[in-house]
Amino acid sequence: MLTLKRTDVLTDACTHYCPGCGHGIAHRLVAEVIEELGIREKTIGIAPVGCAVLMYDYFNCDMTECAHGRPPAMATGIKRIQPDKIVFTYQGDGDLAAIGTAETIHAANRGENITVIFINNAIYGMTGGQMAPTTLTGMRSTTSQDGRGEHGEGPPLKVCELLSTLDGVCYLERTAVSTPKDVIATKRAIKKAFQNQIDGKGFSLVEVLSMCPTDWKLSTVQSVDFVNNEMKEAFPLGVYKDKG
Amino acid sequence: MNKVHFDKHRCKGCGMCVLFCPQKILRMSADLNDQGFSYPEVSDPDRCTACGMCFRMCPDCAIQVDKEGVKTSDKKETTDVME
Ligand code: SF4
Ligand code: SF4
Numbered sequence: 001m002l003t004l005k006r007t008d009v010l011t012d013a014c015t016h017y018c019p020g021c022g023h024g025i026a027h028r029l030v031a032e033v034i035e036e037l038g039i040r041e042k043t044i045g046i047a048p049v050g051c052a053v054l055m056y057d058y059f060n061c062d063m064t065e066c067a068h069g070r071p072p073a074m075a076t077g078i079k080r081i082q083p084d085k086i087v088f089t090y091q092g093d094g095d096l097a098a099i100g101t102a103e104t105i106h107a108a109n110r111g112e113n114i115t116v117i118f119i120n121n122a123i124y125g126m127t128g129g130q131m132a133p134t135t136l137t138g139m140r141s142t143t144s145q146d147g148r149g150e151h152g153e154g155p156p157l158k159v160c161e162l163l164s165t166l167d168g169v170c171y172l173e174r175t176a177v178s179t180p181k182d183v184i185a186t187k188r189a190i191k192k193a194f195q196n197q198i199d200g201k202g203f204s205l206v207e208v209l210s211m212c213p214t215d216w217k218l219s220t221v222q223s224v225d226f227v228n229n230e231m232k233e234a235f236p237l238g239v240y241k242d243k244g
Numbered sequence: 245m246n247k248v249h250f251d252k253h254r255c256k257g258c259g260m261c262v263l264f265c266p267q268k269i270l271r272m273s274a275d276l277n278d279q280g281f282s283y284p285e286v287s288d289p290d291r292c293t294a295c296g297m298c299f300r301m302c303p304d305c306a307i308q309v310d311k312e313g314v315k316t317s318d319k320k321e322t323t324d325v326m327e
Contacts, residue, residue, distance in 0.1 A: 003308060003310050004307075010305060020259070024302070024305065025302075184300070213258075220259050220260055221263055
């Protein structure tokens with residue numbers, strides 16, 4: 001008999017995420033990849049500030065917590081001191097693309113041999129739905145009440161496109177967790193991003209478009225549609241860089 | 245027989261499994277679990293094909309899917325555990 005079940009790389013804790021939040025799916029995929037690659041004993045994860053701030057409680061591998069936006073800098077330090085460890089960061093859009101933009105860009109440009117999982121849900125979740133760097137044009141949030149772009153907020157920041165111009169970067173792919181097909185593709189991308197680090201190939205980042213039903217003020221069904229119809233249009237899926 | 249199991253205590257009632265089940269054999273319970281959410285029930289277990297779509301879309305890893313009659317060579321991922 002074949003059984004699909006919860007991996008041991010996740011702890012037994014129930015997550016604090018809202019119903020329908022994409023973080024839970026992304027957590028499972030990262031945990032399954034760690035299990036499949038057999039790297040649990042040497043993996044060190046770095047939790048961000050944001051909705052995923054408590055993720056160290058959910059993973060059965062070494063985890064640490066980092067100041068807001070600084071995971072790529074911390075990952076740089078850990079990986080350089082312990083190059084035999086597998087170091088990954090897990091960051092949201094506020095962490096990676098707002099307060100942590102400098103750390104992200106410079107770690108990428110230096111070609112640090114780390115794996116970055118970037119969850120893009122186009123909003124600040126934990127703090128209650130403020131505009132994020134990746135909020136879509138015209139999208140309402142508590143700090144863009146007339147829709148983004150009406151008062152000089154600029155268009156959404158496209159992280160994969162931006163980083164693809166940097167020579168140091170090895171692998172960039174944008175995926176989603178809004179359909180079973182996308183979930184399978186996301187797992188393949190995450191696995192490749194970890195494998196690149198094992199092979200010493202350098203900086204790999206997977207951007208995952210993810211649902212936030214609570215702060216989008218949508219139902220689960222509507223938020224899946226929002227990712228599939230609106231977000232995928234603003235943030236096209238695909239491989240943005242692959243040095244192979 | 246193929247079987248889908250729900251850990252109803254872990255479930256947050258998001259309905260993703262109901263939405264993505266291709267066989268449309270899941271529905272949300274009238275009861276609430278101890279977190280206060282309704283949880284999925286299988287209306288017609290015999291029609292479950294063990295495709296695993298519900299498992300893949302569940303944000304809370306509250307689902308286990310058992311598939312009978314599969315050969316080890318069909319195993320695609322190590323997290324597909326053979327038992
Ligand atoms: S395994 Fe497939 S058919 Fe069975 S309940 Fe889950 S989604 Fe439906
Ligand atoms: S997808 Fe998971 S959490 Fe959501 S209703 Fe189904 S079993 Fe519950």
